Amino acid sequence: MRSHLLLAMIASFAVIVGAQTQEGFISLDCGLPIDESPYNNSFNGLTFTSDSNFIETGKIAKVEKDARRFSRQYLTMRYFPEGKRNCYSLDVKRGTNYDIVVSFVYGNYDGLNLEPNFDIYLGPNKWARIDLEGRLNGTREEIIHKAKSNSLDICLVKIGATVPLISAIEIRPLRNDTYVTQSGSLRLSFREYYSNSDEQIRYADDVYDRVWYPYLDPSYRQITTSLNINNSETYKVPKTVLMSAATPRNASEPLLITWTPRPSNAEVYLYMHFAEIQALKANETREFNVILRGNFNHSGFKIPKYLELSTLYTDTPVQCDSEGCNLQLVKTPNSTLPPLINAMEAYTVIDFPQVGSSLSDVATIKNIKSTYRLSKISWQGDPCLPQDFSWENLRCSYVDVSTPPRIISLNLSESGLTGSIAPIFQNLTQLQELDLSNNSLTGPIPTFLASMKSLSLINLSGNNLNGSVPQALLDRRNEGLVLTLEGNPNLCKFSSCKPKVKKNKLLLPAIASAASLLVLVAVVALVFVFRKKKVPSDLHATPSMPAADVGHANQSESSFLSKKIRFSYTEVQEMTNNLERALGEGGFGVVYHGFVNGTQQVAVKLLSQSSSQGYKHFKAEVELLMRVHHINLVSLVGYCDEGEHLALIYEYMPNGDLKQHLSGKRGGCILSWETRLKIAVDAALGLEYLHTGCKPPMVHRDIKTTNILLDQKFQAKLADFGLSRSFPIGNETYVSTVVAGTPGYLDPEYYQTNWLTEKSDIYSFGIVLLEIITNRPIIQQSREKPHLVEWISLEITKGDLRSVMDPNLHENYDIGSVWKAIEIAMSCVSLSSTRRPSMSRVVNELKECIISEKSRIGETRDMESKSSLDFSMDIYTEGIPKAR
Numbered sequence: 001m002r003s004h005l006l007l008a009m010i011a012s013f014a015v016i017v018g019a020q021t022q023e024g025f026i027s028l029d030c031g032l033p034i035d036e037s038p039y040n041n042s043f044n045g046l047t048f049t050s051d052s053n054f055i056e057t058g059k060i061a062k063v064e065k066d067a068r069r070f071s072r073q074y075l076t077m078r079y080f081p082e083g084k085r086n087c088y089s090l091d092v093k094r095g096t097n098y099d100i101v102v103s104f105v106y107g108n109y110d111g112l113n114l115e116p117n118f119d120i121y122l123g124p125n126k127w128a129r130i131d132l133e134g135r136l137n138g139t140r141e142e143i144i145h146k147a148k149s150n151s152l153d154i155c156l157v158k159i160g161a162t163v164p165l166i167s168a169i170e171i172r173p174l175r176n177d178t179y180v181t182q183s184g185s186l187r188l189s190f191r192e193y194y195s196n197s198d199e200q201i202r203y204a205d206d207v208y209d210r211v212w213y214p215y216l217d218p219s220y221r222q223i224t225t226s227l228n229i230n231n232s233e234t235y236k237v238p239k240t241v242l243m244s245a246a247t248p249r250n251a252s253e254p255l256l257i258t259w260t261p262r263p264s265n266a267e268v269y270l271y272m273h274f275a276e277i278q279a280l281k282a283n284e285t286r287e288f289n290v291i292l293r294g295n296f297n298h299s300g301f302k303i304p305k306y307l308e309l310s311t312l313y314t315d316t317p318v319q320c321d322s323e324g325c326n327l328q329l330v331k332t333p334n335s336t337l338p339p340l341i342n343a344m345e346a347y348t349v350i351d352f353p354q355v356g357s358s359l360s361d362v363a364t365i366k367n368i369k370s371t372y373r374l375s376k377i378s379w380q381g382d383p384c385l386p387q388d389f390s391w392e393n394l395r396c397s398y399v400d401v402s403t404p405p406r407i408i409s410l411n412l413s414e415s416g417l418t419g420s421i422a423p424i425f426q427n428l429t430q431l432q433e434l435d436l437s438n439n440s441l442t443g444p445i446p447t448f449l450a451s452m453k454s455l456s457l458i459n460l461s462g463n464n465l466n467g468s469v470p471q472a473l474l475d476r477r478n479e480g481l482v483l484t485l486e487g488n489p490n491l492c493k494f495s496s497c498k499p500k501v502k503k504n505k506l507l508l509p510a511i512a513s514a515a516s517l518l519v520l521v522a523v524v525a526l527v528f529v530f531r532k533k534k535v536p537s538d539l540h541a542t543p544s545m546p547a548a549d550v551g552h553a554n555q556s557e558s559s560f561l562s563k564k565i566r567f568s569y570t571e572v573q574e575m576t577n578n579l580e581r582a583l584g585e586g587g588f589g590v591v592y593h594g595f596v597n598g599t600q601q602v603a604v605k606l607l608s609q610s611s612s613q614g615y616k617h618f619k620a621e622v623e624l625l626m627r628v629h630h631i632n633l634v635s636l637v638g639y640c641d642e643g644e645h646l647a648l649i650y651e652y653m654p655n656g657d658l659k660q661h662l663s664g665k666r667g668g669c670i671l672s673w674e675t676r677l678k679i680a681v682d683a684a685l686g687l688e689y690l691h692t693g694c695k696p697p698m699v700h701r702d703i704k705t706t707n708i709l710l711d712q713k714f715q716a717k718l719a720d721f722g723l724s725r726s727f728p729i730g731n732e733t734y735v736s737t738v739v740a741g742t743p744g745y746l747d748p749e750y751y752q753t754n755w756l757t758e759k760s761d762i763y764s765f766g767i768v769l770l771e772i773i774t775n776r777p778i779i780q781q782s783r784e785k786p787h788l789v790e791w792i793s794l795e796i797t798k799g800d801l802r803s804v805m806d807p808n809l810h811e812n813y814d815i816g817s818v819w820k821a822i823e824i825a826m827s828c829v830s831l832s833s834t835r836r837p838s839m840s841r842v843v844n845e846l847k848e849c850i851i852s853e854k855s856r857i858g859e860t861r862d863m864e865s866k867s868s869l870d871f872s873m874d875i876y877t878e879g880i881p882k883a884r
Contacts, residue, residue, distance in 0.1 A: 026169065030169065084378075098171050115131075182317065224245075253338075272341060362382065440463065443465065674857065691761070744779055805818060824849075
């Protein structure tokens with residue numbers, strides 16, 4: 001344990017200043033008066049600015065006592081006596097990794113000697129509890145986080161009687177290929193370099209402004225160098241950090257590093273930085289094993305080059321035991337020198353499961369706030385989340401943590417609104433209720449309100465609106481819209497009104513007569529329109545389509561409907577027991593378990609309102625599944641098409657999808673090589689049917705491991721046909737279409753040309769086959785070659801079969817079968833579609849792989865034949881290499 005990691009982290013320190021760029025840096029001195037901004041820190045040249053432009057609330061104060069102990073950015077703070085939640089809104093780049101540091105110094109600014117505690121949130125998710133009790137030097141929190149939008153909210157939330165405060169916010173962009181996690185963000189446990197120095201090293205020595213704290217345990221011996229060290233490796237550890245290192249005082253003993261993560265059961269990522277700073281003699285070697293007790297073991301590690309940085313890290317999270325984390329660097333028998341380490345970083349995984357509100361809704365409501373200069377104290381941060389802190393006068397719809405909430409009600413009554421009704425309101429596409437009553441709005445009622453199909457209530461009463469009411473909006477009343485217009489003295493309640501004309505009193509009777517005539521004509525016209533629009537109720541009439549597909553709503557009956565398998569939404573609720581058991585979620589929506597007729601198990605895929613897909617994909621999938629039938633395609637039991645309620649009801653596949661089994665999320669045993677090959681053949685047969693058995697032929701367009709489902713006997717079936725398209729036959733060779741599919745699986749040729757053929761599916765299937773073989777991510781930035789295809793190409797030229805195969809198989813497979821499968825996969829992912837095989841050929845060759853594997857299992861195959869297989873791969877043509 002290191003007590004120094006829990007103590008002051010904010011005292012002033014000295015570093016060597018160098019000329020470095022601060023591009024992308026955000027350095028806020030919270031509470032700094034605007035007339036003192038910006039300034040350059042004397043110790044490292046960092047430019048700090050006032051936080052006034054990034055938050056609308058709070059008050060500013062200065063540290064009262066021991067001010068000389070702190071660097072300048074910690075001498076002021078912003079505190080928040082009003083409101084439950086107060087938020088900074090910062091501009092960042094979506095998809096970029098950032099190192100985010102927030103600092104807090106109480107300094108008895110209020111003279112009460114009452115140290116506060118409060119929560120800090122990153123967007124809609126809680127980041128940490130800040131407790132300043134007993135922390136005279138303050139505290140800080142640091143996290144490495146990938147931005148999910150172009151705006152980042154950092155919010156302070158009051159949890160008791162004390163008042164939240166903040167001293168500084170520092171945000172630094174990082175390389176996206178560093179600090180890569182399988183999920184979640186990285187919360188700093190410690191970052192230290194091994195030296196007896198008392199200097200903390202950061203910018204300008206560290207181009208990313210990471211802060212490195214010195215540490216040297218009594219059991220360590222320090223070694224140093226004054227020579228220049230090459231730190232051009234990815235992590236760019238500062239040269240000043242690498243100029244010292246720790247070795248064990250007893251050269252035969254391990255070097256031990258121990259700590260306790262927060263919380264103790266957290267998943268941990270480690271980054272260990274090594275540079276050999278001793279010139280080794282010809283008879284000297286330094287080799288050691290890196291062991292994290294019970295979790296991580298890297299044997300025979302040698303620092304590659306003298307005076308050159310090398311970083312060893314865990315690419316998957318590990319867990320320490322109940323006694324904490326125990327890292328050992330253990331000298332191997334071959335080594336003449338003890339282990340060495342220069343610096344180390346340790347992080348715990350913190351998951352932020354709740355996605356923020358719809359990005360379009362957030363942008364729109366902030367635009368409305370700016371347009372009408374609204375200053376409601378609760379209107380900070382995410383409008384809908386957390387639900388306890390959602391904006392007042394606003395309601396949202398919620399599905400689950402992975403579905404963005406949508407704004408469905410906005411009440412701005414008596415909010416002092418002036419000017420016209422801005423067009424920006426129409427971007428709240430899920431809005432059901434809009435109340436703009438009792439303000440000072442002027443101008444005409446805009447026609448766009450009528451096109452907001454989700455609106456069921458519009459209250460515009462008590463304003464100064466004028467002109468006439470758009471006919472389209474009046475027509476919506478017949479569809480159930482509640483439209484309230486009272487208290488607008490200059491507003492005509494009809495769609496067409498003539499302006500008032502001041503005339504001689506003698507003309508008043510004539511004007512009155514004309515007005516009466518106009519009223520009579522308008523009333524007759526409205527009655528006629530109403531009678532014409534009124535249609536007798538029909539229990540079998542097609543319900544209205546979702547707002548995104550209003551063009552279909554006028555059809556008397558959708559062309560694909562078949563009443564034999566059509567269910568009402570009430571029946572959907574009954575079969576799923578009110579959506580009781582969720583099986584998973586995709587782009588369409590949540591999938592629920594259910595029963596038809598009380599016995600037949602089904603999977604019910606219900607369209608969510610925020611789905612990236614919509615009625616078009618729903619219709620395409622129903623149309624396809626009603627006319628195709630194959631044992632390797634998931635069959636459609638029925639569907640629901642009732643207003644905004646769209647659902648697809650499939651046969652139930654109890655073993656989930658292939659991705660879950662490869663990743664281990666389904667638990668149970670590892671899929672054997674034979675089972676994987678059978679799954680691949682099943683999926684290939686399903687694709688072959690789509691390409692050659694359908695009339696017209698079909699392209700799936702979204703082949704991936706999550707769309708390959710497994711029944712109780714692990715028979716594979718293709719699913720999710722919402723993107724499927726028919727493709728031409730005869731003289732035409734392709735169809736031009738907007739690119740659709742999943743990144744990583746998407747055919748590069750299709751992406752570049754928009755030319756869709758069945759060979760696009762074959763490319764995606766090749767990626768799936770490579771996943772089945774390797775069980776590795778399609779894109780992994782930490783690999784020498786990030787893309788799976790490029791990485792496999794590189795590895796098999798090295799002749800190392802074990803480096804390619806899923807290690808969970810423990811080499812329990814026929815080598816010839818594996819090479820054949822790799823050959824098939826690599827031919828499928830050829831960049832030129834003309835060089836890719838047909839699905840019929842893929843099926844036949846995969847069946848040969850199964851025969852080879854079965855022969856091995858049955859011990860009927862001559863084992864010598866394993867080293868005499870012939871195959872032709874562009875990337876390797878010298879025979880089968882031996883596994884190392």
